[in-house]
Amino acid sequence: xxxxxxxxxxxxxxxxxxxxxxxxxxxxxxxxxxxxxxxxxxxxxxxxxxxxxxxxxxxxxxxxxxxxxxxxxxxxxxxxxxxxxxxxxxxxxxxxxxxxxxxxxxxxxxxxxxxxxxxxxxxxxxxxxxxxxxxxxxxxxxxxxxxxxxxxxxxxxxxxxxxxxxxxxxxxxxxxxxxxxxxxxxxxxxxxxxxxxxxxxxxxxxxxxxxxxxxxxxxx
Amino acid sequence: xxxxxxxxxxxxxxxxxxxxxxxxxxxxxxxxxxxxxxxxxxxxxxxxxxxxxxxxxxxxxxxxxxxxxxxxxxxxxxxxxxxxxxxxxxxxxxxxxxxxxxxxxxxxxxxxxxxxxxxxxxxxxxxxxxxxxxxxxxxxxxxxxxxxxxxxxxxxxxxxxxxxxxxxxxxxxxxxxxxxxxxxxxxxxxxxxxxxxxxxxxxxxxxxxxxxxxxxxxxx
Numbered sequence: 146x147x148x149x150x151x152x153x154x155x156x157x158x159x160x161x162x163x164x165x166x167x168x169x170x171x172x173x174x175x176x177x178x179x180x181x182x183x184x185x186x187x188x189x190x191x192x193x194x195x196x197x198x199x200x201x202x203x204x205x206x207x208x209x210x211x212x213x214x215x216x217x218x219x220x221x222x223x224x225x226x227x228x229x230x231x232x233x234x235x236x237x238x239x240x241x242x243x244x245x246x247x248x249x250x251x252x253x254x255x256x257x258x259x260x261x262x263x264x265x266x267x268x269x270x271x272x273x274x275x276x277x278x279x280x281x282x283x284x285x286x287x288x289x290x291x292x293x294x295x296x297x298x299x300x301x302x303x304x305x306x307x308x309x310x311x312x313x314x315x316x317x318x319x320x321x322x323x324x325x326x327x328x329x330x331x332x333x334x335x336x337x338x339x340x341x342x343x344x345x346x347x348x349x350x351x352x353x354x355x356x357x358x359x360x361x362x363x364x365x
Numbered sequence: 366x367x368x369x370x371x372x373x374x375x376x377x378x379x380x381x382x383x384x385x386x387x388x389x390x391x392x393x394x395x396x397x398x399x400x401x402x403x404x405x406x407x408x409x410x411x412x413x414x415x416x417x418x419x420x421x422x423x424x425x426x427x428x429x430x431x432x433x434x435x436x437x438x439x440x441x442x443x444x445x446x447x448x449x450x451x452x453x454x455x456x457x458x459x460x461x462x463x464x465x466x467x468x469x470x471x472x473x474x475x476x477x478x479x480x481x482x483x484x485x486x487x488x489x490x491x492x493x494x495x496x497x498x499x500x501x502x503x504x505x506x507x508x509x510x511x512x513x514x515x516x517x518x519x520x521x522x523x524x525x526x527x528x529x530x531x532x533x534x535x536x537x538x539x540x541x542x543x544x545x546x547x548x549x550x551x552x553x554x555x556x557x558x559x560x561x562x563x564x565x566x567x568x569x570x571x572x573x574x575x576x577x578x579x580x581x582x583x584x585x
Contacts, residue, residue: 158378159521160405163412184578185380191581192383192573193516196533200576205583212585236583249574256574285505286533289512289555293531296413296516301379311513313416313506324585335509353412354469354476356420358404361411363425363456365432365544 162303169308170225170348172340178230182305186233186339189301193294197271199249201241201287202294203331205234205324212323219319220336225310230340234320235295237287239280240330243272288334295335308342311335382523389528390445390568392560398450402525406453406559409521413514417491419469421461421507422514423551425454425544432543439539440556445530450560454540455515457507459500460550463492508554515555528562531555 178186183206190204207213208231217227226232238245250268254261275283295311302309313335320326320333342349398406403426410424427433428451437447446452458465470488474481495503515531522529533555540546540553562569 159409159517159524160412163409163517166414168414187578187582189379189383191575191578192380194386194388194519194531198574200581203581203583205585207585209585252576253574256572289509292509292512293516293519296513297379297383297520299414299513300517300520304379311414329583352476354418354473355411356472358407358411361420361423362407363423363549365425365427365429 162300166303169310169342171343171346172229173343174228176341178307178339186298186301190294190298193297195290201238202291203236205236207232215323220315225338229338233337235291235334236326236331237284237291237334238330239332241275246271291334302339307339310338382520386523387569389530389562391563391566392449393563394448396561398527398559406518406521410514410518413517415510421458422511423456425456427452435543440535445558449558453557455511455554456546456551457504457511457554458550459552461495466491511554522559527559530558
């Protein structure tokens with residue numbers, strides 16, 4: 146009998162996907178990620194955990210070819226920024242304030258059918274914590290949450306056999322300007338190009354370099 | 366026919382795991398994560414992508430009950446910090462310097478059977494980039510990478526049916542002291558408690574609160 150229970154207990158899915166993926170340097174220009182697969186990746190990013198559940202970032206999906214080409218010059222001329230099926234720009238929010246937090250707690254109350262004000266204590270705690278931080282510290286906090294979603298979307302993409310390349314090597318100010326992010330209180334933080342690897346990308350054959358587990362794990 | 370190909374193409378594993386998991390508030394004190402499952406989660410964390418592949422953090426696995434209890438007071442008395450099967454403390458490295466980077470490039474050369482010095486250009490580029498940053502900026506950079514591994518380990522845990530609770534609400538200085546991290550050039554960054562949910566944890570029944578996809582995704 147092959148029931149869903151058996152299927153889900155098969156070992157080592159996530160690990161296999163992580164081993165399969167690599168930082169793609171050249172995508173196949175003729176292959177597009179399907180709309181369904183793109184939605185799957187984005188939905189996984191939306192499901193990723195964040196501090197307090199505040200989701201303080203947006204996922205900017207750039208498919209406009211001219212926009213992508215304009216970004217290449219702000220990313221050390223890395224070709225895969227312009228040539229991919231979609232460029233996902235994780236952009237941290239710079240507007241996490243009492244209003245934003247109140248929208249979140251209202252969403253909690255709606256989702257869980259709670260009376261208005263039921264989570265006011267939680268709201269006040271979050272407002273106190275976050276508005277006491279400097280603007281710079283709050284940005285770093287929001288950016289860190291985006292990295293959880295980045296890791297999540299890389300796994301979701303690999304699950305679907307979609308290649309991907311995460312990159313920090315770009316000029317956020319240039320990205321903010323070209324994509325009009327600042328006007329929407331967003332700050333380009335980290336990017337993920339997705340698509341299908343080109344057969345010409347020799348780096349797909351390079352052995353993955355990782356530490357031995359004993360060199361990264363400490364047991365106490 | 367039910368072949369492995371069919372199994373791996375079943376849709377929506379990652380998404381289902383993300384939907385299943387929740388920030389566990391109370392673990393079942395009688396249930397331990399198996400050694401195999403713990404290794405699986407740690408191996409997934411080790412496979413997570415990092416900037417340049419530098420893996421600038423360690424995963425500190427705390428199972429010593431007294432140590433865990435000592436940490437609770439530095440984590441706003443959150444019970445799940447002390448009561449869990451294992452507490453994973455992601456600790457950013459503060460020693461990412463030319464020596465550390467040279468160890469990494471030597472590992473690349475060994476793993477890929479390259480002659481010594483084959484990736485010296487890459488090494489010099491990384492050293493130039495990272496040593497030009499302030500100590501504070503380099504710490505933030507290392508911490509962000511740890512968050513990718515955090516997201517990765519949450520999925521790996523959920524795949525195995527292991528509950529987990531990520532937390533930022535703790536005092537890093539207290540953690541550094543109790544776990545002796547500073548002496549090893551490590552800085553407590555974010556924590557993940559793992560174990561099995563207690564039937565008494567009512568929050569497992571709360572509906573997950575997330576944005577509509579249109580409220581977190583921008584398409585350009």
